[in-house]
Amino acid sequence: MALEFTDSNFQSEVIDNGQLTIVDFWAEWCGPCRAIGPVIEELSSEYSGKVSVGKLNVDHNGEVSSKYGITSIPAILFFKNGVVVDKLVGAQPKSNFVKKIEQHL
Secondary structure, eight states: OOEEEOTTTHIIIIISOOSEEEEEEEOTTOHHHHHHHHHHHHHHHHTTTTEEEEEEETTTOHHHHHHTTOOSSSEEEEEETTEEEEEEESOOOHHHHHHHHHHHO
């Protein structure tokens, strides 16, 4: 199951995490966000132990959303060693996520 990232746990769960970490910036009212939700869950299961996968609700976590300049959702940021190494914006097919993950593992 995908992790839940928040303003308060982002530093420890994403920035200080040595693993490749995928953060899905989303909101409940966003149709495309809901469309990729199942893909995020699948990736979480398939890469369990190798990649941290989670979601951050932009409506409840404005600090992190602001810091990373999130203006369009869904926005999926790929972090490695605390740094953004890649990004996808908008609803994407699962193959695009897999390609990015494999590139940064």
